[in-house]
Amino acid sequence: xxxxxxxxxxxxxxxxxxxxxxxxxxxxxxxxxxxxxxxxxxxxxxxxxxxxxxxxxxxxxxxxxxxxxxxxxxxxxxxxxxxxxxxxxxxxxxxxxxxxxxxxxxxxxxxxxxxxxxxxxxxxxxxxxxxxxxxxxxxxxxxxxxxxxxxxxxxxxxxxxxxxxxxxxxxxxxxxxxxxxxxxxxxxxxxxxxxxxxxxxxxxxxxxxxxxxxxxxxxxxxxxxxxxxxxxxxxxxxxxxxxxxxxxxxxxxxxxxxxxxxxxxxxxxxxxxxxxxxxxx
Numbered sequence: 001x002x003x004x005x006x007x008x009x010x011x012x013x014x015x016x017x018x019x020x021x022x023x024x025x026x027x028x029x030x031x032x033x034x035x036x037x038x039x040x041x042x043x044x045x046x047x048x049x050x051x052x053x054x055x056x057x058x059x060x061x062x063x064x065x066x067x068x069x070x071x072x073x074x075x076x077x078x079x080x081x082x083x084x085x086x087x088x089x090x091x092x093x094x095x096x097x098x099x100x101x102x103x104x105x106x107x108x109x110x111x112x113x114x115x116x117x118x119x120x121x122x123x124x125x126x127x128x129x130x131x132x133x134x135x136x137x138x139x140x141x142x143x144x145x146x147x148x149x150x151x152x153x154x155x156x157x158x159x160x161x162x163x164x165x166x167x168x169x170x171x172x173x174x175x176x177x178x179x180x181x182x183x184x185x186x187x188x189x190x191x192x193x194x195x196x197x198x199x200x201x202x203x204x205x206x207x208x209x210x211x212x213x214x215x216x217x218x219x220x221x222x223x224x225x226x227x228x229x230x231x232x233x234x235x236x237x238x239x240x241x242x243x244x245x246x247x248x249x250x251x252x253x254x255x256x257x258x259x260x261x262x263x264x265x266x267x268x269x270x271x272x273x274x275x276x277x278x279x280x281x
Contacts, residue, residue, distance in 0.1 A: 011115055
C-alpha cells in the first residue's frame with residue numbers, strides 16, 4: 001500500500017519576500033502539488049525568491065475550497081505531498097486550509113507545518129498591549145447589526161483581542177468598538193505589517209475611530225486591550241443602584257447603563273447584566 005502524502009501548511013511572507021524561510025523555498029521548488037489561494041501571487045512570490053515550481057499548481061481559495069478538497073485528498077492518498085500556501089501568513093487562519101486539514105486528519109493523512117510569518121502574532125507583538133493572554137476573533141460580521149451584537153459579547157473579554165478588518169469598514173468598526181468597550185479602551189491599528197508603508201497607530205478606541213474617519217488603505221490588523229475591572233470591586237447591587245438613580249433623574253435606561261459603565265470603567269455588558277440580575281430578584 002502506498003504511504004499517504006503529507007499536507008504541508010506553509011506560511012508565506014506578509015510583505016517582504018526576504019522573510020520566506022529556507023524550508024518554504026525548498027518546498028515551492030520540490031512539492032508535487034501546490035494549492036495556492038491566488039496563483040498569480042504565487043508566481044510573483046516564486047519570481048521574487050528565484051524559485052521555479054516543479055509540481056502542479058492549482059487554485060485553492062474560499063469559493064472553491066470545499067469542492068477542491070476531495071481532489072487534493074485523492075492526490076494525498078496516492079502518496080503525493082500537497083503544499084498549501086495563501087496570499088500571506090499561515091494557511092487556515094482566516095484563510096483557506098481548515099477544510100483540507102480536517103479531511104486529512106479524518107482520513108489518517110499526515111499534516112505538518114512550515115512555520116513562519118503570522119499577522120496575528122506580529123501585530124500582537126508590536127502593539128504594546130499585554131501579550132500573556134490573547135484571543136483571535138478573525139473578521140467581525142460585515143452587517144452593522146450583527147457586528148454590534150458580536151462586539152457587545154466581547155466587551156467583557158479580559159484577554160487582549162486581535163481582529164482583522166477591511167480598510168473600508170475600519171472607521172465604522174472602531175466606532176462600534178468604542179461604543180461597546182468605552183472610548184478610552186487602549187488599542188492599536190497595525191497597517192501593512194512588514195511592508196514599505198507599515199504603520200502602527202496606537203491610542204484609545206475613540207482616538208483611533210476619529211483618525212480612521214479619513215481614508216485608510218492596506219491590510220489591517222486590530223489589537224485591543226482586554227477589559228479591566230475597576231480597581232475597587234463593585235458588586236452588581238451597587239451598579240444596578242447607580243443605573244436606577246440615573247433613571248430617576250430622567251435618563252433613558254440605555255444611556256444610564258452607558259454612563260455607569262463609563263464612570264466605573266466597566267464594560268456596558270457588565271452593567272446591563274447587573275441591572276437584569278437586580279430585577280430578577
